[in-house]
Amino acid sequence: MSDEIRTSKLDELRVVHQPLARHDAAEKIAGSTRFAGDLAYTGMLHARLVRSVVPSARLTRRDVTAARQVPGVVAVLLGEDVPNNEISVDVPGQTIAVGALKARMQILATERVRFHGEPIALVIAETEDALAEACEAVEVELEELPVISEPAQALAEGAFEVHEGGNLLAEWRIDRGDVDDAFARADLVIEGEYTTQFVDHAYLEPEAGVAWYDDDGVMNIRVATQVVEHFRDVAKILGVPDSKVRVIAPYVGGGFGGKEDMTVEPYLALAVAHTRRPVRMQWTRNESLLARAKRHRNQMTYRTAAREDGAILAQDITIVSDAGAYAYLSALVLLYSSVHACGPYRVGAARIRATTAYTNNPPTSAFRGFGGMQVVLGYESQMDELAKRLHLDPGEVRKRNALRRGDRLPVGQEIITEVQLAETIDAVRERAGERPEPSGPRRAVGRAIASNMQSYGRLVWLNDSAAAWIGFQMDGSLTVRCAVPDIGGGQASSLAQIASEVLAADMDRITVHFGDSALNPLAGTTTATRQLLMSGNAAYEAAVMLRDQILGAVADETGHPLESLAITPEGITSPGGVTSLTDALHLCRRRNVPIEALGTFFGPKGTEVTRDLEGDRLFPDFTFGTHLADVEVDLDTGQVTVLRYIASHDVGRAINPLSVEGQIAGAAVQGIGQALLEEIVMQDGVNLTGGFFQYLIPTAMDVPDIETIVLESGEGLGPFGARGIGEPPIGPPLAAISSAIADAVGARPTTLPITPERVLECVERGVIRDEP
């Protein structure tokens, strides 16, 4: 099932491919959606963390006596109060002397803190006021230790160890062909160094949740999360069977990868287990910016060997990422960087060396694009420079090198679906037309394109699967149950559309029960642009099974051949006429045919991941696209205005074109924010970015309309031939914006964010194209 490519003729689609308002939209717009922090229980307590104020220290004394005496305080917990205070992550492909590397971290630090903001104590109180007072009263004495603030410093000989055993967390290598020979034969070599910054997800909903024991003694945690399967991790921490913890994900106020790791879950569970009362925890924006994992800062060195006609002969790439203080998903993120490092191009030979190191910076982990996006700045800047040096059209150079079906990535994976990269290049350039004129003297305009590829679906080595259950009610209305967390991308709504399409059910009569680890079939994480592929295919399979069960029952009853029957909005049609759906459902009951079905979709399989990456298949498939940016630069102030922004991706099939446009526009703006504005600023391990007044995400004034052009090859591995689109559009803005600035001022910014100061440095170095 898993390798089949599904396409449908467009004129046969009734609900899928329609720009429908999402089924969750009305409640959100009415203001009646209850997010994780909106629920309150009678007798509910409040919880807050006491965090380290320094980045690196030994804890010499922790005293909670005074805090416990604050009126209204119910409990103050330390690491010693946690049943299993240490959790460990297996880091795939990485070994220590014997066996897999297990990266450990504590829920509440007992002996040592490794980053500014690391949790030390958990305070639980009747009121927010008591909470605030008690947190102040927790006494922590510490002895400061050396601070490792850069990966290079971390990896230096004899460096202070952030973790015992050394600061190297993970490394990956890809070797394909004879790189040295290719460089010897090359007509030209392009060299570049590129640096990206720590970025925060900055969803509008800070981390929050409410937890309670239900009447069966099951720990219930209703939390803003992308992963309800963390119930297993919570069970481990509490020392109870997995079946005794339930995680419920209501509609989430934005995720972008920042709610992929646990946030409030373990602390809520500990507080409830300890007090046996309902507890709410709401992180402040300051805590969210301070202590939740960030996007990796990457240092990337590219050497590109090319022929005179623009063909890329080889890439020689080094990537060093800052893993921060704890492992989280850094090793996997770096693996994505490695596999995506050469972009959507055929590369004769490649040598890729990637390393991630522990530092005393905040932990880094998942963020939309997951390591596959920082490298776009590298490979697309190189591509642009190549075009410039050869006096070739930037679109033409990309088209000459573009991957096609049947080509292999440097890692060895074959591209098995049609690649419409050239079509996306043509689409954005046709739309863009003439380049704009500067709006005045001392202003310069620039235009650039940037293409990318981004995997959708998890690493195949993870043996991914998802399940969905669909059942008719006796009145013909439809219930879909699937534990998919809905983080705002329409994850639940898409399932309703798929079920509606296959079963001819009215969208208004479909209810999707989602995001509940106990009552719904598990669908895995809403991460890795995987839910349409995974839960979408699971729902599709369940719907097809259910349809065939009902048609089979009608065929048996009426004697008409199965192939002559169809399920339509009017009922079950056959050569003999129409059987109403409700009659058909009663008929199923009579004939012992179930009117529900469980579909399980298994992702593609692949070889094991080792440090030396090599395999026929590491990811299910990829999504390709191209963006175009027009910018104007104020040559005196360095201010950059994005005049126009056009984005095109082949999405295979748009299940809901409005949702697709929304994903592309939102990701493009988030990417523009990383290109121009955003940075978590660290100074010797101290996080200086404490609020939204310092962490600038794009406002409505900072960005133009994002013009989206959606191409549909029908070639994706998702239902109806859909590809994933959640992450792919966030990569190109980094390069489209920096290359457009380079086009305007004649010198290339290579460090993000491209602040006015950095633009002015380029203005000084460059030759202005538009200056009279």
Next chain:
Amino acid sequence: MSTIERRDLATTTLTVNGRRVTREAGGHMTLLRWLRDEAGVVDPKYGCGEGVCGACTVLVDGEPASACIVLAAQCEGAEVTTAAGLTGDDGALSSLQESFHRHHAAQCGFCTPGMLMCASAMLADGRSRSRDEIREELHGNLCRCTGYQHIVDAIEDAQGARR
């Protein structure tokens, strides 16, 4: 039951979405906390606590305000409208809300109640705004999902319908 210390047991009375509500409000209690924790009106959201993100935007006597940086006691006697107050008693969406619905202006929906109140204030003065002017007035309301343009589309359309 452990002892709960309450300071400043003063009460504040506000008219919230047409309903008169009297609840305790310590001298330091923000309007946002009063609405959410005391009055049970949870559609204004906590996003930053420093008046930057706009997720808590409500109308106080018709004027948009960030409820996280206004004290409840300061608003004594005021009429407060939140996004839920735009919805009719029968659950029917207002024309502004309908426009948000039509234009797919909510993705995760967390910024939406604040966006709606900022937009309501814009529509209230009867002036028609260009897209750039709409964007300028939305600058105090952050959205991380949509890239803003479906929200701008919805407001532009709603002001057209109003004319």
